[in-house]
Amino acid sequence: MRITSYADRLLEGLERVDFSGSMKDMQRNWIGRSEGAEITFNIQHSTSNITVYTTRPDTIFGVDFMVLAPELELVNEIKSAEQTKAVDDYITYVKSRSDRERMAEVKLITGCFTGAYAINPFNGKQIPIWISEYVLAGYGTGAIMAVPCGDERDFKFATHFNIPITNIIGEHFNGKEANPTKDAILENSDFLNGLVMRDAIKVANDKIExxxxxxxxxxxxxxxxxFSRQRYWGEPFPIVWQDGVATALTEKDLPLELPHVAKYGPGPEGEGPLANITEWVNTPEGKRETSTMPGYAGSSWYFLRYMDPTNKEEFVSRKASDYWNSVDLYIGGTEHAVGHLLYSRMWTKVLYDLGYIGFDEPFKRLVNQGMITGKSFFVDGAIYSDDVIDKVIFKLQSHHSELPFPFVIKYDGINLKRKEIRGDVRLRNAHRYLDSNGRFTKSMFESYCEFEINYIIDFDKIFVDWDSQNKTESGEPYLNGIVIEKMSKSKYNVDNPDDMVEQYGADTFRMYEMFLGPVEQSKPWDTKGIEGVHRFLRKLWRLFFDELKGKVWNDEKANAAELKIIHRAIKKIEEDTERFSFNTAVSAFMVCVNELADAKCNKKEVLEQMLILLVPYAPHIAEELWHELGNAGSILDATYPTFNPQYLVETTKEYPVSINGKMRTTMNVALDASAEEVELLTLANEVVQKWLEGKAPKKFIFVKGKMINLVI
RNA sequence: GCGGGUGUGGUGAAAUUGGUAGACACGCUAGACUUAGGAUCUAGUGUCGUGAGACAUGGGGGUUCGAGUCCCUCCACCCGCACCA
Structure with a gap:
């Protein structure tokens, strides 16, 4: 799928949407636009040439060598007789290395001279041509011109292989490290001499062209x-093949649905599972395509279908999509930054170009909820008895996914020995075995092991070796290798929400998630606090029904104090919800319920207002209590409460009184008092007089409605 | 290495515009009611100090009558990307 054709428009569109800065950065980074030039160099004693891609054509006179990706066919063409063996050996070496190894050993400098030379088109200088795995075949032309005085990798390569370095930036280059500046004045650069590099880029490009x-x-x-996967789960392609020619199904045969299957095994010759279902694959028109579409196919446009879900003629009518327009608010995680969220932007542009919809960005605003993090526990080594070391190490290396646990050992009581395992070893699901202080102690470890392994070994040794400093108050040792990281099945640090929903109900779970902290921040998952939210909902229920007395809610008229409580809540919850501050909104509900309980207010007039506010936060209990109050119809259709500021009007304020900026006392003062009146009251205050010690204050500061400060 | 983010009690956090730091919860400590409590209620709970008070928002500096909030600087952790020429 040619998403690259949309690269520029995907960048441009970011200017028009309300996404977080980091989300935009991630997409820009992924698209990775760079402006530069392709320059072709002739090769000495050859009719072939090399085209390199560079973003710094201004450094053309600093080129000391060229580097080709080892995979390029050109390499075999130009390698000299003397260097043939070395080049072939190097290519063999590169092929033997996995991507993993290459990534892990970025700092390792390898390469080989081809024996060939390119010619600098401006000064005729011979430039040795090398190959190295640090140049990627898939980017640019797979060939670079290396400028060691200005590029760190080129510099390291030149130093490693003793290639002489040309300095084109004078004192900006110290000979010890490359300087990638664009602000130096060029030297040793022929027609570019004396130019600032930044400006020389254009001059060089003009000349090259x-x-x-x-x-x-x-x-x-x-x-x-x-855009195809050899998997079962995915939309099937409406394509049949006959004599190697693909034909699209006609509209009357759409939609094409996945056939039901008994099992999902891979098909013959690396095909997908659908290839096993011959009665589905073979049609009178030919053989069906057996690959299915990738996950991002459906996720790229489902929101459009929601606008017109029963339409049998089109995926969405223009009328419906014009009415609903693009999604106003999308709440999602950053993990989709360069997948789903980029593909759906592209698809929207394609559909816009085809005239099927009238907008070219799918989501107007994007809020990233923070990740839920979990605690993971690691050990950096293990103690084994001799007779099992080999077996355990073998399991570690070859069956990592099946790895039982590094402490699966038979301890014979004598032959303990420490064996370092490469990399830390994760204690799977150890977070489920913590004491009340969140520590993984020796006794918790014992219950953990009974569950996971057959043999128990010398715990004291493990725990003491790990870190002898870590002791609980009772002297029990505990492991300290804790990492807070993304909660993820692959990291074995998850808690299943279903269990909590089972125990507390969906309202409690939902509200607790909101209560944890700001939506956009990542937060550690700790189920301890869930009790507080659950208690809140029970307390709310008790405003309506008493365990012993039954119904306690009534139809009495609300008094001023009660109206003040509920209107303060209306104001705060509405504001907090508007700015996505769900955690503080939940706390406002708690404050409201606490205050109503203290005021012994069980009045329907007040309570039903609160229930309507609560709908987005705890929909089930809100709906249920709404009906208990005798209301017909869903609470979803109730009118949202309107905040009335007159219930909150105050005539006095408890002012903080500071001396030199430090709060010393408070004073209740009428809000309409003048500054002069407040000053007199302040100076007469007992606490203030004590601090003044009979002296006159240097300065009096009064901010109406905020505070009073005296400088002495 | 580059980009983004976060540092506040024992814990999750709040403080929306520079104006009473720690709201609201968890946990903990007492107590009440109870055959019982994993129910409920009451009181307390940043640290040090008998007290007046002192010290406290990652560390250090600065601006201000006043800084968690603004400026400079350093540190730690988390999330992306990572030989992109």
Whole structure:
């Protein structure tokens, strides 16, 4: 799927949407637009040439060598007779290395001289051509011009292989490290001499294009995406094949649905599971395509279908999509930043270009909820008895997913020995075995092991070896290798929400998630606090029904104090909800319920207002109590309460009184008192007089409605 | 390495515009009611100090009558990306 064709528009569209800065950065970074030039170099004693991509054509006179990706066919063409063996050996070496190894050993400098030379088109200088795995075949042209005085990797490469370095930036280059500046004045650079590099880029590009040896070029890091999967779960392609020709199904045969299958095994010759269902694959028109679409196919446009879900003619009518327009608010995680959220933006643009919808960005506003983090426990090594070391190590390396646990050992009581395992070893699901202080102690470890392993070994040794400083008050040792990280099945640090919903109900769970902290922040998951929210909902219920007395709610008229309580809540909850501050809104509900309980207010007039506010936070209990109050119809159709400021009007304020900025006492003063009146009251205050010690204050500061401060 | 974010009690956090730091909860300590409590209610709970008070928002500096909030600087942790020429 040619998402690269939309790269520029995907960048441009980011200017028009309300996404977080980091989300925009991640997408920009992923698209990875760079402006530069392609320059073609002739090769000495050869009719072939090399085209490199560079963003710094201004450094063309600092080129000391060229580097090709080892995979390029050109390498075999140009390698000299003397270097053939070395080049072939190097290519073999590169092929033997996995991507994993390459990534893990970025700092390892490897490479090989090809024996060939390129010619600098401006000064005719011979430039040795090397190959190295640090140049990627898939980006740009797979070839670079190396400028060691200005590029860190080029510099390290040159130093490693003793390639002489040309300095084109004078004192800006110290010979010890590259300087990637664009602000230096060029030297040793022929027609670019004396120019600031930033400006020289344009001059060099103009000259390169005028000479016909290259052209300006924009590159993207983003790649096109494969659009088929050898899997069962995914939309099937409405395509049949006959004699190698693909034909689309006619509309009367749509939609094409997945056939039901008994099992999902892979098909023959690496095909997907659908290939096993011959009665589905073989049609009179030919063989069906057996690959299915990737996950991002459906997720790229489902929100459009929601606008017109029963439409049998089109995926969405223009009338419906014009009415609903793009999504006003999307709440989702950053993990979709460069997948789903980029693909759906592209699809929307495609559908817009085809005229099917009238907007080209799917989501107007995007709020990223923070990740829920979990505690993971690690050990950096283990103690084994000799007879099982080999077995355990083998299991670690070859069956990592089946790894039982590094302490699965038979301890013979004598032959203990510490064996380092490469990398930390995760104690799977150890977070379920913590003491009340969240520590993984020796006794918790014992219950953990009974569950996981067959043999128990010398615990004291493990715990003491780990860190002898870690002791609980009772002297019990505990492990300290805790990492707070993303909660994830693959990290074995998850808690299943279903269990909590089972125990407390969906309202409690929902509200607790909101209560944890700001939506956009990542938060540690700790189920201890859930009790507080659950208690709140029970307390709310008791405003309506008493355990012994039954119904306690009544139809009495609310008094001023009660109206003040509920209107303060209306104001706060509405404001907090508007700014996505759900945690403080939940606390406002708690304050409201606490105050109503203290005031012994069980009045329907007040309570039903609160229930309507509560709908988005605890929908089930709100709906249920709404009906208990004798209301017909759903609470969802009730009118949202309107805040009335007159219930909150105050005539006096309890002012904080500070001396030199430090709060010393408070004073109740009428809100309409003048500054002069307040000053007299302040100076007469007992606490203030004590601090003044008979002296006159240097300065009196009064901020109406806020505070009083005396400088002495 | 580059980009983004976060640091406040024992814990999750609040403080929306520079104006009473710790709201609201969890946990903990007492007590009440109870055959019982994993129910409910009451009181207390940042640290030090008998007290008046002193010290407290990652560390250090600054601006201000006043700083969690603004400025400079350093540190730690988390999340992305990572040989992108």
């Amino acid at each position: 005028a000479m016909g040896i290259g052209k300006r070029k924009v590159n993207f890091r983003m790649r096109d995406a494969g």
